[in-house]
Amino acid sequence: MKKLLLFVIIPFIGCSPKYMIQSVGIDFTKYTTRGFTISTTTINQIFEPVGLVEAFCIEGISPDKPKPKSFSDPIYTAPQRGSDFVSCTTQDILEVLYNEAVKMGANGIVNLQFYLWDINNRDVFIAKGEAVKIQ
Numbered sequence: 001m002k003k004l005l006l007f008v009i010i011p012f013i014g015c016s017p018k019y020m021i022q023s024v025g026i027d028f029t030k031y032t033t034r035g036f037t038i039s040t041t042t043i044n045q046i047f048e049p050v051g052l053v054e055a056f057c058i059e060g061i062s063p064d065k066p067k068p069k070s071f072s073d074p075i076y077t078a079p080q081r082g083s084d085f086v087s088c089t090t091q092d093i094l095e096v097l098y099n100e101a102v103k104m105g106a107n108g109i110v111n112l113q114f115y116l117w118d119i120n121n122r123d124v125f126i127a128k129g130e131a132v133k134i135q
Contacts (some may be wrong), residue, residue, distance in 0.1 A: 009056075026090050031098055037108035037134055038094075047132040050106040054128035055096040057088035058119075088125040090114060097127055106131035 028038045028092050037043065062084050093114075112129035 008125040024090060026094065029096075031094075035107060036098065036102075037110075038098075038112060038129075039108070039110045040112050042110050043108070043134070046135040047108065048111070048135070050101070050104045050131040050133050051129050052128065053097045053100045053109065054126070055093045055100070055106075056124060056126045057093050059087045059123045060085070089125060090125065090127070092133045093125050097129060101129075101131035104131050106133050108132045108134045 001045070031038055097109060097112075109129040110132055113127065115126040117124040117126065
């Protein structure tokens with residue numbers, strides 16, 4: 001019985017989580033130099049709401065690159081992180097939000113929020129905000 005208990009405990013001891021510190025910075029200067037305002041809160045200026053903007057990015061294999069031939073069943077194999085694997089960045093999503101807001105005629109985004117979800121071991125970035133026209 002003691003041996004059975006030992007075999008049950010050993011896998012949990014060997015699979016402890018790794019210590020990691022990660023920092024992500026989001027640079028707004030690319031947009032503020034164009035006269036576009038981005039804020040994570042509301043602003044103390046008169047503005048007119050134009051619409052809501054939302055974007056998401058799911059990391060995975062780039063659809064632009066040809067897929068290598070595989071002899072395994074794709075249903076039962078996890079996506080491999082090779083050279084054609086594309087990760088999402090907050091800057092990419094911010095660029096999409098900016099372009100959508102400009103199409104609406106906005107010159108700012110307020111109440112900007114970023115979310116990160118893990119769906120099927122793949123990172124999903126979601127960003128949303130309110131497109132506004134600042135007076």
